[in-house]
Amino acid sequence: MNVTRTPTSQTIVTTTSMTETRLMWGMPITVQIAGPTNGDGVEPASGKNPARGIQIVFDYFAYIDDKFSTYKPNSEISLINQGVLSLNEASQDMRTVFALAEAMRQETGGYFDIRHDGKVDPSGLVKGWAISNAADMLLDAGYAHFYVEAGGDFQVAGLSPQGRPWRAGIRSPFNPAEIVKILAISDRGVATSGTYARGRHIYNPVGDGSEGDDSSLDEILSITVIGPDVYEADCYATAAFAMGRSGIGFIESLEGFEGYMIDKNRQATFTSGFERYVDYAAD
Amino acid sequence: MNNRNQQPSFVRVIKKFFLSAFVVLSFVAYSMHDRSAFTNNNLAQATQARPALTQPLGQATAQQAPTQPAAPTQPPAPTETPAPSQLIFNNPAPTSTPQISAQNGQYKDGTYKGSQVDVNWGLVQVQVVIKNEKINNVQFLQYPQDRRTSQRINSFAVPELQQEAVQAQSANVNLISGATLTSEGFQMSLQDALNQAKG
Numbered sequence: 001m002n003v004t005r006t007p008t009s010q011t012i013v014t015t016t017s018m019t020e021t022r023l024m025w026g027m028p029i030t031v032q033i034a035g036p037t038n039g040d041g042v043e044p045a046s047g048k049n050p051a052r053g054i055q056i057v058f059d060y061f062a063y064i065d066d067k068f069s070t071y072k073p074n075s076e077i078s079l080i081n082q083g084v085l086s087l088n089e090a091s092q093d094m095r096t097v098f099a100l101a102e103a104m105r106q107e108t109g110g111y112f113d114i115r116h117d118g119k120v121d122p123s124g125l126v127k128g129w130a131i132s133n134a135a136d137m138l139l140d141a142g143y144a145h146f147y148v149e150a151g152g153d154f155q156v157a158g159l160s161p162q163g164r165p166w167r168a169g170i171r172s173p174f175n176p177a178e179i180v181k182i183l184a185i186s187d188r189g190v191a192t193s194g195t196y197a198r199g200r201h202i203y204n205p206v207g208d209g210s211e212g213d214d215s216s217l218d219e220i221l222s223i224t225v226i227g228p229d230v231y232e233a234d235c236y237a238t239a240a241f242a243m244g245r246s247g248i249g250f251i252e253s254l255e256g257f258e259g260y261m262i263d264k265n266r267q268a269t270f271t272s273g274f275e276r277y278v279d280y281a282a283d
Numbered sequence: 284m285n286n287r288n289q290q291p292s293f294v295r296v297i298k299k300f301f302l303s304a305f306v307v308l309s310f311v312a313y314s315m316h317d318r319s320a321f322t323n324n325n326l327a328q329a330t331q332a333r334p335a336l337t338q339p340l341g342q343a344t345a346q347q348a349p350t351q352p353a354a355p356t357q358p359p360a361p362t363e364t365p366a367p368s369q370l371i372f373n374n375p376a377p378t379s380t381p382q383i384s385a386q387n388g389q390y391k392d393g394t395y396k397g398s399q400v401d402v403n404w405g406l407v408q409v410q411v412v413i414k415n416e417k418i419n420n421v422q423f424l425q426y427p428q429d430r431r432t433s434q435r436i437n438s439f440a441v442p443e444l445q446q447e448a449v450q451a452q453s454a455n456v457n458l459i460s461g462a463t464l465t466s467e468g469f470q471m472s473l474q475d476a477l478n479q480a481k482g
Contacts, residue, residue, distance in 0.1 A: 030458070100299065107302075136295070152461040160457050169452065171461025179452045179459065194462030224460055232302070248444060266449045 017161040018050035024061050025069070025127065027151035031057045033138070034145040034161045053143045057134045061150075064130045067093060070121050081119045097122050097129065100231075108239035108250075128191060128234025131155050135230070153191040155230040167279055173221035173262055181224075181260060181268070184279035189230025193241035194222030194262075220263050223247055226277055227257040 017034035033050035067076045076094055079085035087098060101114045101122055114122045127150055134148045135155040145158030147166060156166040165186040169179035173194055183190070225237040236257060240247030248269050251259035258274040 032457070096296075103300070103302075147458055149458050152459065154458060154460065156458075162457075166458065167456045169454070169456040169459045171459050172449065172451065173462075174449075175451075176461070179454055179456060180449045182452050182456060190460045192460045192462050222462055231299075252444060262449055267446055268449050269444050269446045271444060 018054060020054045020058075022058055024058070025065055025123075025150065026071070029058075029061060029148075029150040031134075031148050032146060033143055034159070035143070048142050050143075053138055053141060053146065056137055056141060057148055060134050060137060061130060064126060067091070068097070068122060068126045070119075070123065077120065077122065097126060100129065101125050104235045104239070108235070111239040111242045112235050124238050125231075125235060127151065128153055128189070128231040131234075132189065132229050132231040153189075153230055153234050155189045156185055157187055159186065164281075165279075170222075170224050170260060174266070180262070182279045183226070183277045184281065185226065185277055188226055188228065188277075189233040190224065190226050191230055191234035191237040192222055192224040193237040195220075220244055220247065220261055223251070223259055223261040225251055225257055225259045226274070227254075233257065 017032055019030065019032040021028050021030040023029070031054045033053045035050070065075075066072065069075045070077055070081070072078060076085065076090060080087065080090060080094070087095060090098075098114075098120075101112075104112045104125065105114075112124075114120055114125060131148050131150055131153060132155055135146075135157060138146055138148070139157060143157070145160070147154050147156040152171070154168075156168070160166045165184040168183045168185055168190060170181040170183070170192065172178040172180040220241065223237055223240050225233040225240065227233040227236070236251060236254060237259075240250050240259065240261075243250055245261075245263070248259050248261040248271065251257055252271045258271045258277060260268060260270045260274055262268050
């Protein structure tokens with residue numbers, strides 16, 4: 001077994017899984033690929049080396065960062081915001097993201113919007129979309145058991161190294177070292193939006209002091225959304241959080257999506273189908 | 284093959300567009316037929332007032348899409364001239380309702396802009412793309428975005444959902460979902476420790 005650590009990445013190899021975490025997009029991103037191996041780190045069924053799968057994901061994420069990072073002055077999104085590049089001249093991926101963002105904006109009644117302060121920042125949508133795409137790439141490459149996680153949003157496939165659905169915790173908004181709910185999931189996307197986040201990328205379109213303005217956001221600390229796809233779960237979690245307490249009702253209205261909302265009084269409200277994801281198994 | 288669903292990736296992209304398309308078609312169908320039976324669409328629920336149609340929707344008969352059964356099959360081009368009694372047409376007879384249906388009830392390829400519909404708090408306009416005689420894409424050209432829409436969603440009736448007190452759980456998990464923390468160092472360290480624990 002080889003364990004190497006560097007300041008920005010670490011690699012752990014076991015006989016049944018490989019996990020790597022790197023700092024990208026300004027956040028830690030972790031990919032774990034599990035599955036039976038023959039001791040060489042090669043999965044007999046597909047002949048796929050987990051290390052190769054992990055590299056596929058991080059290479060793709062580097063491409064995404066170069067294109068969508070608003071912190072890079074020469075990224076495609078920065079050129080668009082500078083007015084140097086028009087959307088018509090932009091790449092297919094950029095145009096796809098803009099189209100998806102517009103559809104989401106309409107579907108959520110404006111609660112999800114990538115336009116802020118006269119600039120366009122699709123980061124909130126790109127993260128989930130890129131995780132989802134990376135998961136698709138792994139599936140297409142023949143990997144069946146893995147997760148791709150970035151900044152607390154993730155997509156899981158198949159089973160964990162323990163041979164059962166992935167055990168996922170929901171972080172406590174009151175104590176980041178604590179977990180307040182445990183899920184057992186497979187082939188699902190999970191995303192959490194909350195106020196204890198780094199910076200606010202949640203924008204409430206009704207910000208004039210009336211019902212639904214920013215003050216209502218303070219009552220809800222986080223909402224976690226589970227769905228078939230992390231891209232949608234991410235967008236819906238973002239929109240739901242901006243809606244305040246009504247957000248959980250919005251998730252309830254979405255077929256195929258479940259939610260778990262935590263308020264400042266340590267009270268959790270969850271959707272009617274959420275229980276199917278809860279893991280009651282002993283450690 | 285794919286665990287998630289047995290479909291190639293381009294179909295999944297189409298499905299994502301159809302998510303939005305369903306929203307649009309539901310709204311359009313509601314506008315045309317004054318139904319109120321949509322449950323999985325918060326926009327439809329937000330439009331409680333009956334929209335006043337200033338004119339019928341334009342070219343494409345988009346409102347039929349969610350309710351129509353499988354499109355009637357085209358008659359095969361005859362390779363020889365059969366006797367008249369053997370010619371069979373599956374398409375329904377043309378009706379007198381004001382629909383644009385150029386090919387015996389089927390859609391015609393092209394891009395169609397619906398007319399602007401007044402829904403009391405703004406205008407709605409839809410564009411539909413027909414390809415291979417099927418709806419390929421649907422998008423809004425205009426949609427009202429003002430406070431009243433947001434307020435409707437914000438005052439979304441939250442049905443009696445279950446509640447529970449938040450409780451600390453075991454930390455023995457494979458991964459964690461949470462909002463991104465402010466301190467990268469803390470996050471990195473925590474993730475490091477948990478990854479080692481789970482391997």
